[in-house]
Amino acid sequence: MSADPKVVIGIATTGRPAILAELVDQLAKQSIRPHRLIISYARPDDIAAIPQTLRDSMSVEFVTGHMGAAVQRNVILDHVKNEDIILFLDDDFFPHPTYxxxxxxxxxxxxxxxxxxxxxxxxxxxxxxxxxxxxxxxNGNAKTTSFLQVEDVFNTYGCNMAFRCTAIKRLETRFDENLPLYSWYEDMDFSRSLLPHGRIVRVNGARGVHLGNKTGKGSGVRLGYSQIINSIYLARKGTYPWSHALKSAGRHFLINALKSFRPEPYIDRRGRLRGNLVGIGDLIRNRITPERAATLTISKVAS
Structure with a gap:
């Protein structure tokens, strides 16, 4: 890596045009600007709120393809050139200016x-x-600090994760497109596939805020199915330890079952529970097909 590394930012976006436009504006105010900004979108409305002046000043590159976190991020990877670092941001993650x-x-x-x-x-x-x-x-109240501590972590968190481009290219690492739509745990699968070859860390000095916006999440039924099936699928694949996978699937089923009696107004617990049960049924039949989530009946309640 050169002494002055080039950073390319990739943003996969769906259904959050106003938030995305605000994020792009904030990226223009970073203490070090990205070398390039690639936005992967599914529908024209996803990017409609970004002003032309901002598009020009940030040299935004737009790429499109099928909707889904894994698919859209792979499209971004296909457009990485000679950069040193690829930084994936969710469209609702707002980085501190020094991030x-x-x-x-x-x-x-x-x-x-x-x-x-x-x-x-x-x-x-x-x-x-x-x-x-x-x-x-x-972000405005967070004090700038010269203290930079890194600590090893189990996986990167999908809302903000950076990777060394040479490693990705050498190992031909890709996001698993069998994990459709919201692609539950695609971030963990991708980052942990690099672990045998180097470290995965949290940078405590690189701070930001994840809005956790609820639009663009899709069906609670589909997410609930992924909570069960994706864990087992990744355990079979080898990127997720069985002990963690079983705990994760069991924990989400228990939480959804208990909270379905008095669900939070912003979470479709009953839809998720329904999806959990469909997933458990598929496990019993030894049908571990995470892509099936895309074909399940959509819950009428937003997740």
Whole structure:
């Protein structure tokens, strides 16, 4: 890696045009700008809110294909050129202005690091979600620090994860397109496939806020199915330890079952439970096909 690494940012987006436009505007204010910005979208409306002036100033490249986190991120990988670091951001992750510079420092200081994820000032995915104004306030109040600590982690978190491009190309690492739509655990599968060859770390100085916006998530039934089947599929594949996979599937089934009696207004617990049960039925029949999630009947309640 050169002393002045090139960073390409890849954003897979679906159904969040206003939030995406705000994110692109914030990326323009990073202390170190990305070398390139690639946005993978499924429908024209997904990118309609980004002003032309911002598109030009950031030299945004738009690529399109079938909807789904894994598929859209692979399209981004297909367009990586001679960059040193690929940084995948969710369209609702707002980085602190020093985020990119901290990620670069981590890769420069630790040649054995192949993948990195930042630390969250707040994660709206664990609740009803955060508004843009709250994310901006948290980032604005976070003090800039020269302290850069990295610690080994089980996997990168999909909302913000960076990888050494040479490793990805050498190992021909791809996102598993058998994990459709929301692609539950595709981030873990991708990052852990690199573990035999180097380290996966969290960079505590690279901070940001994950809105956890609930639009664009899709059906609760489909997500519930993926919560069961994807865990077992990845355990069979070898990127997810069986002990973790069984605990994950069991934990989500138990949580969805208990909370389906009094579900949160922002989560389709009953839809997820229904999907869990379909997944368990497929497990009994030894049908481990995560791609089936895309064909299940859609719950009427938003997940």
């Amino acid at each position: 990119i510079s901290r990620i670069i420092e981590a890769f420069l200081d630790h040649p054995d690091v192949l993948g990195a994820t930042g630390s969250l000032l707040a994660d709206g995915a664990k609740g009803p979600g955060l508004e843009i104004e709250e994310a901006n306030r948290l």
